[in-house]
Amino acid sequence: MRTEIQAIASYLPGAPVSNADLARDFPDWSLDRIAEKTGISERHLAAPEECASDMAVAAAQKLLLNGAVDACEIDFILLCTQSPDYLLPTTACLLQDRLGLPKSAGALDFNLGCSGYVYGLGLAQGLIGTGQASCVLLLTAETYSKLIAPDDRSSVTIFGDAATATLLRGVSGAQVDPRPIYVYGTDGSGAKHLIVRRGGMRERGSTSTEGSARADEYLYMNGPEIFHFALKVVPACVRELLQKAGRKMEEIDLFVLHQANRYMLDNLRTKLKIPEEKFLVSMADCGNTVSGTIPIALERAHAAGRLRIGDRVVLVGFGVGLSWGATMLTWPALGDAPIEP
Amino acid sequence: MQMDHLSREKFYNNLEQMLAQPSGSIHGAQEVRTLEGWDSLAILEFMTMASVEYDSDVEPTDLEECNTVDDLANVVFASRSSSK
Numbered sequence: 001m002r003t004e005i006q007a008i009a010s011y012l013p014g015a016p017v018s019n020a021d022l023a024r025d026f027p028d029w030s031l032d033r034i035a036e037k038t039g040i041s042e043r044h045l046a047a048p049e050e051c052a053s054d055m056a057v058a059a060a061q062k063l064l065l066n067g068a069v070d071a072c073e074i075d076f077i078l079l080c081t082q083s084p085d086y087l088l089p090t091t092a093c094l095l096q097d098r099l100g101l102p103k104s105a106g107a108l109d110f111n112l113g114c115s116g117y118v119y120g121l122g123l124a125q126g127l128i129g130t131g132q133a134s135c136v137l138l139l140t141a142e143t144y145s146k147l148i149a150p151d152d153r154s155s156v157t158i159f160g161d162a163a164t165a166t167l168l169r170g171v172s173g174a175q176v177d178p179r180p181i182y183v184y185g186t187d188g189s190g191a192k193h194l195i196v197r198r199g200g201m202r203e204r205g206s207t208s209t210e211g212s213a214r215a216d217e218y219l220y221m222n223g224p225e226i227f228h229f230a231l232k233v234v235p236a237c238v239r240e241l242l243q244k245a246g247r248k249m250e251e252i253d254l255f256v257l258h259q260a261n262r263y264m265l266d267n268l269r270t271k272l273k274i275p276e277e278k279f280l281v282s283m284a285d286c287g288n289t290v291s292g293t294i295p296i297a298l299e300r301a302h303a304a305g306r307l308r309i310g311d312r313v314v315l316v317g318f319g320v321g322l323s324w325g326a327t328m329l330t331w332p333a334l335g336d337a338p339i340e341p
Numbered sequence: 342m343q344m345d346h347l348s349r350e351k352f353y354n355n356l357e358q359m360l361a362q363p364s365g366s367i368h369g370a371q372e373v374r375t376l377e378g379w380d381s382l383a384i385l386e387f388m389t390m391a392s393v394e395y396d397s398d399v400e401p402t403d404l405e406e407c408n409t410v411d412d413l414a415n416v417v418f419a420s421r422s423s424s425k
Contacts, residue, residue: 037382154381224384224401231392263382267389 002177003125003334007069007167008299009062011055012160012286016042022157034157039262043160043287045145051085052141053094055163060099060137063165069135071099076106076133078123080116080291082320083143084109087200095139106133113194114258114319116140116291118327121168121315122182125334128170129180138166140291147196149218158261159219160287164295168334178335181328183241185233190322193225226319230264233324234316235271241314241326245336252278252328253311254301258318259283259293280306291317307331344418352414359383359390369411376410387413397421 019041023031035041046055056079063069077099079092092107101107106127112119120138127133141163148155197203197216234257242249255274257265259282269279282297283289289296294315301307311331318324330337344352353367360367360378373379384404391397397420407413 033382037385222401223381224388224404227385227388228401231388232398263385 001129001170001172002337003128003168004171005166005298005329005332005334006169007063007066008164008295008302009059009066009068010162010164010292010296010299011058011062012044012162013046013050013055013058014044016044016285018042019157026151026153029153029157031157034153037261037263038158039265039281039284040158040160040287042285043157044162046143046161050143052079052081052083052143052163053085053091053098055143055161056081056091056095056139056141056165057098059141059163059165060095060139063137063167064099069137069167071101073135074099074101074105074137076124076127076136077101077108078120078136078138079107079109080112080120080138080140081109081142082111082113082290083141083146091141092139101137112321112323113142113290114260114288114293115317115321115323115325117164117166117294118182118315118317118325119184119323120166120291121327121334122180122184122325124168125180128168134170136168138168140164140289140295142290142292144219144290147217147219149215152218154223155219155221158288160289162286162289162292162296164292164299166295171333176337178330178333178337179245180335181241181245183237183244183324183326185237185324187229187233187322190225190229193222193229193322194320195220226260226322227264229322230260230318231267231271233322234268234318237316237318237324237326238272238314241316241328245328247312247328247336249274251312252314253308254278254280254306254313255316256280256294256297256301256313257316259297260288260319290319312336344414348418349411349414352417353410355390355394356387356410356413359386367410369409369414371410373407373409373413391417391420395421 019031019035077092084091124136144159313329316326328336391399397417403416
């Protein structure tokens with residue numbers, strides 16, 4: 001039994017907010033320099049009344065409407081989000097109802113950010129591989145914009161809201177099933193470098209420091225620490241993944257890393273010595289959409305013809321937690337498979 | 342091992358280029374917080390410059406303790422792979 005990605009759809013909320021729009025609101029921000037370094041020219045923001053579940057429904061409905069899957073076929077939903085509609089109940093349970101999925105479907109949220117899509121693929125493959133599910137809807141939905149202080153220049157320019165829906169199915173009958181290859185990693189000592197302190201059970205109350213970039217109810221990101229973490233962890237993670245697979249760098253057709261920002265990706269590509277044509281960069285018009293960046297990049301690569309059957313693809317997610325994960329696909333199957341003649 | 346005079350001058354020059362400042366405008370005793378363009382993006386660029394030019398793995402916490410440009414130079418030099 002192999003697990004295949006059969007379809008990916010994304011949803012970007014609202015009209016795009018451009019760097020020119022930000023420059024009008026914040027004339028003292030050096031937006032040209034920020035745009036040059038981040039590679040981001042637009043980002044989308046959820047409407048005030050628009051939450052993760054609304055965006056997830058919009059993405060999932062694209063798959064339902066284009067015939068990729070019927071609602072009655074889905075037997076498990078996984079939702080990756082750090083901005084759920086409510087603390088409880090589970091947002092994925094709301095989605096079961098809103099999408100008209102069978103009541104026999106399993107549904108759960110998992111709280112991860114930029115590494116979340118890779119973890120989601122691992123969970124989906126585990127469910128399918130063990131026979132617990134046969135058709136998994138893996139969703140990502142993030143409204144970080146609701147957690148960012150309006151005057152936090154770094155975060156306002158980098159992050160965007162989005163949702164994605166990936167359809168994964170178990171497929172039998174292959175001569176050789178791909179071998180699942182995953183690398184996971186966690187460093188909780190770095191949690192303080194990317195955090196929203198208030199709103200959970202540890203600091204439930206709210207402060208009155210409206211508009212301050214340092215208020216505990218807003219996102220805090222230590223850019224240099226996150227940058228340092230990525231440069232240290234990602235190359236090692238890629239090397240470990242390739243070693244597990246028994247593959248060399250040159251055997252990989254495409255690298256899709258979490259699209260944090262252009263500056264970080266350029267440095268990682270240089271450090272890993274990956275040729276430009278094998279390294280996907282796709283975030284200029286949507287920004288850092290957290291767990292959505294990898295599926296959005298895959299969706300666009302597929303639509304542009306950059307992904308062919310049998311391509312060996314490495315995905316690497318890394319960020320908040322601190323958390324990281326990598327996996328290999330033999331497109332569109334999860335895992336490493338010999339290329340069929 | 343101390344950074345020699347020529348290496349220190351080259352460091353100031355690298356910093357000037359990174360911050361798009363005129364040659365000779367940055368000196369060792371200058372306070373980091375007064376450097377034109379020294380912001381969060383510049384810190385990332387500095388860490389990259391340290392890695393590429395000096396094979397130096399500079400920790401962000403080390404930079405937080407730097408008051409002067411010479412403090413930056415000392416951190417870079419101490420963090421070089423060949424210094425360990």
